[in-house]
Amino acid sequence: MSAEILTQAVRHHEAGQLEKAEALYREVLSGDPNQPDALHLLGVLAHQKGDHAAAVTLLRQAIAQDASAPIFHLHLGYALDASGHSPEAIGHYETALKLEPGLTPARHQLADTLLALGRSAEAGPHYEALLKHEPKNAEFLAKLGAIESDSGRMKEACAHFEAALRQLPDNALVHIGLVHALAHIEPEAYETHHTALMEEAFGFPDVAHQVLARPAAALVKRKTAIDWKAEEVDPEGLSELLSDGLLLALLRKTTNADGELELFLMRLRRHFFLAHEIATAQLPFLSALAEQGFNNEYVFWVSEEEEARLVELKAEIESGFAEGANPDEAFCEKLLLFALYAPLHTLGLAEKLNGVSLDAWPSHLQPIAQRTLFDWFEEQAIKDTLPSLTEIKDATSRAVQSQYEENPYPRWLSIDQPPPSTLADEMAQVAPHASLPGFLAEPSPEVLIAGSGTGKHAILRALSYGDAKITAVDLSKSSLAYASRMAKTFGIENIAFHQGDILDLDCLDRQFPVIECGGVLHHMKEPEKGWTVLTRLLRPGGFMLIGLYGEAARKDIVEARKRIAELGLQSTPKDIRDFRKAMLSGEYEDFSGLMVFHDFFALSGCRDLIFHVQEHRYTIPEIGKMIDDQSLEFLGFRFYEDALGIANLYRKEYPADPDMTDLASWERFEEAHPQVFTEMLGYLFWCRKPMEG
Ligand SMILES: C[S@@+](CC[C@H](N)C(=O)[O-])C[C@H]1O[C@@H](n2cnc3c(N)ncnc32)[C@H](O)[C@@H]1O
Numbered sequence: 001m002s003a004e005i006l007t008q009a010v011r012h013h014e015a016g017q018l019e020k021a022e023a024l025y026r027e028v029l030s031g032d033p034n035q036p037d038a039l040h041l042l043g044v045l046a047h048q049k050g051d052h053a054a055a056v057t058l059l060r061q062a063i064a065q066d067a068s069a070p071i072f073h074l075h076l077g078y079a080l081d082a083s084g085h086s087p088e089a090i091g092h093y094e095t096a097l098k099l100e101p102g103l104t105p106a107r108h109q110l111a112d113t114l115l116a117l118g119r120s121a122e123a124g125p126h127y128e129a130l131l132k133h134e135p136k137n138a139e140f141l142a143k144l145g146a147i148e149s150d151s152g153r154m155k156e157a158c159a160h161f162e163a164a165l166r167q168l169p170d171n172a173l174v175h176i177g178l179v180h181a182l183a184h185i186e187p188e189a190y191e192t193h194h195t196a197l198m199e200e201a202f203g204f205p206d207v208a209h210q211v212l213a214r215p216a217a218a219l220v221k222r223k224t225a226i227d228w229k230a231e232e233v234d235p236e237g238l239s240e241l242l243s244d245g246l247l248l249a250l251l252r253k254t255t256n257a258d259g260e261l262e263l264f265l266m267r268l269r270r271h272f273f274l275a276h277e278i279a280t281a282q283l284p285f286l287s288a289l290a291e292q293g294f295n296n297e298y299v300f301w302v303s304e305e306e307e308a309r310l311v312e313l314k315a316e317i318e319s320g321f322a323e324g325a326n327p328d329e330a331f332c333e334k335l336l337l338f339a340l341y342a343p344l345h346t347l348g349l350a351e352k353l354n355g356v357s358l359d360a361w362p363s364h365l366q367p368i369a370q371r372t373l374f375d376w377f378e379e380q381a382i383k384d385t386l387p388s389l390t391e392i393k394d395a396t397s398r399a400v401q402s403q404y405e406e407n408p409y410p411r412w413l414s415i416d417q418p419p420p421s422t423l424a425d426e427m428a429q430v431a432p433h434a435s436l437p438g439f440l441a442e443p444s445p446e447v448l449i450a451g452s453g454t455g456k457h458a459i460l461r462a463l464s465y466g467d468a469k470i471t472a473v474d475l476s477k478s479s480l481a482y483a484s485r486m487a488k489t490f491g492i493e494n495i496a497f498h499q500g501d502i503l504d505l506d507c508l509d510r511q512f513p514v515i516e517c518g519g520v521l522h523h524m525k526e527p528e529k530g531w532t533v534l535t536r537l538l539r540p541g542g543f544m545l546i547g548l549y550g551e552a553a554r555k556d557i558v559e560a561r562k563r564i565a566e567l568g569l570q571s572t573p574k575d576i577r578d579f580r581k582a583m584l585s586g587e588y589e590d591f592s593g594l595m596v597f598h599d600f601f602a603l604s605g606c607r608d609l610i611f612h613v614q615e616h617r618y619t620i621p622e623i624g625k626m627i628d629d630q631s632l633e634f635l636g637f638r639f640y641e642d643a644l645g646i647a648n649l650y651r652k653e654y655p656a657d658p659d660m661t662d663l664a665s666w667e668r669f670e671e672a673h674p675q676v677f678t679e680m681l682g683y684l685f686w687c688r689k690p691m692e693g
Pocket of ligand 1: 397400401404409410450451452453454455456457473474475476479500501502503517518519520523524530608
């Protein structure tokens with residue numbers, strides 16, 4: 001009789017009629033309280049209804065009656081996972097697998113739970129086993145790729161992400177994982193097929209390509225047997241190189257960050273500029289080189305001969321175009337040569353050219369017209385519409401503003417775009433052990449990005465804090481206009497850009513759940529004053545991200561700044577180019593380490609890096625004191641690259657600080673591993689304001 005009732009209950013259960021199924025399971029149990037199948041299925045039903053605690057109790061009772069049923073252990077594992085007892089769940093998945101080694105869902109969930117707990121070394125073999133059964137499963141391939149990437153096995157990671165890509169060609173997380181792995185393979189370990197793969201990766205629309213700049217340069221140089229150092233270049237022998245897809249992608253989509261390649265390209269540019277003829281086959285390369293010029297803001301060194309010719313060429317162009325006409329071939333050739341050295345908007349007839357529609361330009365000039373002319377006019381129009389929150393009165397703020405009006409920084413081109421999350425979920429990762437304030441989950445929680453510059457950080461946040469309403473403030477309208485135009489290209493509507501001085505932001509007259517301010521405060525005369533304003537603007541219980549320069553991380557930069565001051569160099573394009581050329585030619589060996597920074601390879605980046613009007617640098621104890629002075633709580637450092645490697649090393653060396661928040665330990669850690677904070681030029685960290693009362 002009870003077997004019949006059970007069969008009927010299962011039928012209802014399978015049909016989604018949970019109430020009816022539950023009543024019948026209970027009927028069976030009223031006759032036989034230890035009936036294992038009824039206990040099991042009622043437990044499964046409780047789990048489905050979200051009552052995980054009841055599910056755990058019922059499934060434990062089922063196992064007490066029959067411990068040999070793998071499915072009981074699997075379902076208890078699910079319920080334990082769902083009720084926050086993942087470490088215990090692992091034991092039950094393992095038992096289920098011992099009882100039935102082919103129980104794929106148990107292996108899948110075991111692997112996922114181990115991964116979620118950070119036990120990726122244990123999860124890896126399970127994904128490998130799952131792949132034996134399903135070699136094309138993109139989820140398993142990508143997860144294994146991520147595990148290998150985190151443990152530094154980049155070539156293996158790359159192979160697994162590539163296999164995942166073949167299954168999911170448009171998946172952003174696969175793109176991001178693949179690019180990361182591809183960029184971090186040791187140059188000598190690259191194989192021939194990596195060249196084509198990298199070229200393909202330059203076509204992904206949802207990743208930051210800059211990380212590929214150096215690896216792409218290394219691959220291009222390795223596969224082309226030419227003398228990269230030769231003083232005189234002979235384009236005759238270069239036809240293969242000049243049509244190389246990887247080189248063209250590197251030039252268009254990144255700022256080159258390879259010194260040897262820069263010097264070579266500089267000589268090549270000069271050759272073409274002073275030559276009398278350009279072959280049609282060379283146009284794509286010259287177009288890409290002009291885009292590279294725009295990307296690096298024309299940072300390549302220019303000889304006097306080129307400068308003189310450029311003045312002549314500009315005059316020829318400006319007198320050779322009638323309003324309303326379409327640009328002809330000879331005129332376009334001149335524009336292309338000019339665009340190797342300067343953006344088209346600097347021409348006297350820029351306004352006239354802006355009236356020529358994009359499709360009237362030859363294809364090789366279209367990206368140049370778009371980027372160096374149309375986009376610039378669009379930014380000028382945006383500037384006029386940007387609201388101002390405050391006047392810029394402070395003398396240092398005005399000097400800093402002037403630097404960033406001339407050289408908005410950073411001139412970023414692309415960013416990683418993983419799927420969106422919410423502000424509350426993201427903050428849960430910032431403080432995994434804390435109970436989060438309820439206001440983070442209110443509709444449209446507000447975030448302030450203070451000193452948003454050209455918007456890279458604000459746009460990354462707008463994408464990941466999908467539910468947030470973001471206010472971005474900066475001194476520089478040029479930077480904000482760049483940011484606003486880029487936000488439009490990403491279809492972002494949840495950022496409001498404003499001009500204003502952080503020092504006077506009390507005028508906002510409201511408090512924010514989250515405030516982020518990276519790379520800004522150290523450019524104030526008195527950074528503490530700016531920080532105090534931000535702390536007042538933070539809601540009690542709210543989170544704040546701060547980025548400050550580090551004394552140790554900027555050692556080479558300090559030396560370079562000293563030399564620049566001794567030489568009396570100014571932050572003009574000419575002085576920056578001259579100083580860079582000397583560095584690239586090996587002159588200042590004692591601080592040549594600063595060429596590791598990609599910023600060195602663009603004009604605004606280089607100005608920001610070593611020619612800044614105002615900078616402060618800090619040590620970890622000084623940062624600790626400032627955090628105390630602000631009455632904030634330190635929540636931990638953040639790292640861009642190799643975050644896991646650094647965190648693992650720290651945990652190993654300082655097991656007594658599992659939260660990784662003891663600044664005295666971090667100070668000793670930095671002394672032992674001085675490179676740890678170098679990539680970020682200092683310290684990026686989260687703090688929290690205590691709740692009131
Ligand atoms: C090095 S950039 C960093 C930009 C951005 N936070 C990022 O990480 O990409 C510094 C920015 O801080 C801005 N800034 C400096 N002092 C400021 C102030 N007192 N108020 C508002 N913005 C300021 C500058 O205008 C500049 O755009």
